[in-house]
Amino acid sequence: GIQVEQSPPDLILQEGANSTLRCNFSDSVNNLQWFHQNPWGQLINLFYIPSGTKQNGRLSATTVATERYSLLYISSSQTTDSGVYFCGTSYGKLTFGQGTILTVHP
Amino acid sequence: GAVVSQHPSRVICKSGTSVKIECRSLDFQATTMFWYRQFPKQSLMLMATSNEGSKATYEQGVEKDKFLINHASLTLSTLTVTSAHPEDSSFYICSARTPGEGYGYTFGSGTRLTVV
Numbered sequence: 001g002i003q004v005e006q007s008p009p010d011l012i013l014q015e016g017a018n019s020t021l022r023c024n025f026s027d028s029v030n031n032l033q034w035f036h037q038n039p040w041g042q043l044i045n046l047f048y049i050p051s052g053t054k055q056n057g058r059l060s061a062t063t064v065a066t067e068r069y070s071l072l073y074i075s076s077s078q079t080t081d082s083g084v085y086f087c088g089t090s091y092g093k094l095t096f097g098q099g100t101i102l103t104v105h106p
Numbered sequence: 107g108a109v110v111s112q113h114p115s116r117v118i119c120k121s122g123t124s125v126k127i128e129c130r131s132l133d134f135q136a137t138t139m140f141w142y143r144q145f146p147k148q149s150l151m152l153m154a155t156s157n158e159g160s161k162a163t164y165e166q167g168v169e170k171d172k173f174l175i176n177h178a179s180l181t182l183s184t185l186t187v188t189s190a191h192p193e194d195s196s197f198y199i200c201s202a203r204t205p206g207e208g209y210g211y212t213f214g215s216g217t218r219l220t221v222v
């Protein structure tokens with residue numbers, strides 16, 4: 001099956017800083033999503049981005065399918081951005097990376 | 107947008123009892139739903155794929171007799187943890203493929219199961 005690796009595993013920021021999270025995947029996929037898991041466990045869909053670039057407010061994502069990676073950019077981070085960020089890829093079944101634990105300090 | 111509703115959000119049960127978790131697609135039909143399990147500080151692991159009107163497909167290592175899945179309608183899938191043990195305590199999440207292009211998968215809010 002598809003292997004998904006996320007980096008970094010942990011990230012600590014001061015409020016206002018920018019960050020880049022990376023997701024590498026081992027095979028061709030027809031779906032790639034970025035999620036934010038809040039402290040209550042809910043997975044919030046941030047982006048559906050099998051290829052190209054999308055932006056939503058302070059967040060943006062880029063997937064380069066031919067090179068099998070995706071990046072999630074968070075600009076001007078806020079404490080509410082804290083949580084775990086997962087990427088999930090699929091060609092059929094959705095497979096998750098191990099996640100990046102983001103902590104934003106005031 | 108598409109919504110997947112999952113209940114209960116939290117349940118505590120005694121060892122040896124069974125617990126049923128419901129997953130409903132509220133505003134769309136889902137012929138396929140997916141059940142995941144997440145241990146603390148770990149990623150989500152796919153347990154099984156639930157297929158409306160037919161048997162579920164279980165991932166390797168998942169006991170089909172312990173985790174009973176029923177997908178009796180186009181909007182409801184249930185996961186029953188039978189003869190629960192403390193090691194079954196975990197966070198269970200369901201999902202469904204969001205209809206239409208460009209939306210991917212939508213997840214329920216999860217069920218935190220504690221077996222005492």
